[in-house]
Amino acid sequence: MVVGFEVIRLHRPRRSRSIGFAFPLPPARSHAMIRTLLAVLVLVLPSAAFATEPGWKAGFAAVKITPAQPMWMSGYASRTGPAEGTEIELWAKAAVLEPAGAPPVVLVSLDLVGIDRDTSLAICKVIVDKHKLPRANIAISSSHTHCGPVVGKNLRSMYFFDDAQGKLVDAYTDALPGLVLKAVDAAVAAKQPVELSWKTGTAGFAVNRRENKEPDVPMLRENGLLKGPVDHDVPVLAARDAKGKLTGVIFGYACHATVMSYMKWSGDYPGFAMLDVEKANPGAVALFFAGCGADQNPLPRRDVELAKKYGKQLADAVIAVLAKPMTPLPAEASAAYREIELPLKEIPTREEFLKQADAKDKFVAARAKLLLKQLDAGKDIPSTYPYPIQSWRLGKDLSLVTLGGEVVVDYSLRLKKDLGGNLWVMGYANDVMAYIPSARVLKEGGYEGASAMIYYGLPSVWGVKVEDLIVEEVAKQVKQTRGK
């Protein structure tokens, strides 16, 4: 299958107008600063090194990843055929942020429901091979739009399609790393001196979907009766050139991209939000990242006008932040990445899987058959999952934490409380292998706490310690990258 691609909106460095604060360090000096700490690859640039020579370079680019052929859509089990058209194009976008004399950090945002571990590894490999970056410096985020294509084995027990569709999914998956690399290449080529700054805004459309019945939401909202934890923060990171013109903006929100469940390709509300931000800032590339919105829905929903409305609300929040003074970031960064072994509760026996393979629930049966296939191939079913956790420090003390999977809101609320306000948390990052419930949600069960594991093809629910293990590793990395 041919996947169309198109590189757009490159910001070429304007050398003649360079504002002249980017003086790369001699290579020997920057190499000396590379330190490996235990299993964590951490790049530390002491702030003192740049006290007299501040300067970021940044480049942004986007490559179209809308499938060129009608293929199976991701996120909902209820669909019975491939996509029938395009509402808005899907994009792979890249932001390359380079502090003077050090390797850049690269953020990739994808208008996809998620990517599996193998796809993530393949994308990282092409970027690492070509741009010689440490793994820790690359973050791959999925917007979690439910109007994108099925990719790799992500949510594979959810879909029942024929071999022809399977081949399209495989071909799309195979093409994806090359398309992401094109976006990264273009962003690297577009690097130019910029000032980076950040600030957090707010948008109120995310609703805790476990605590509020969907049909009641308009009435509950009107009466101020919506229940359950939410995170309405809209973190914004802006890059401006020497003339103060916005060249790129990264923003996040913790809410499922599930306004639409129809048969058209669309970035859902994040897609509309990015378009609105870009329209208001001609020439700039806007990247959305999904926060800890696994138990949050944009409600009410199922009308494209609502997807546009929430997109505009989010874009307005970003534009409002951009219009006011933002906190400048000195040109320094550090990055850490580690996969921790996240325990599953229990691994059923072969006999139990054989029983499940005959279950009336076709999703339970599909999962059992996938896992039996694995056993038949002589492979074990591991009792833990290599769960990716990553932390970047940008400037003196802004931390961006990325977590794999569909992370519930309790994590961002707890981490921001425990680790201080200058902390952004990205979910759906690097590998979307499952829902990631907090201890509370795991105990309560339900979709996010238990049954969603079936669609992700994992053998059981998570073990009781997941929240503590994740929070412990994040705290360790944030401390490390902040140099405290």
Ligand SMILES: [Zn+2]
């Ligand atoms: Zn989801």
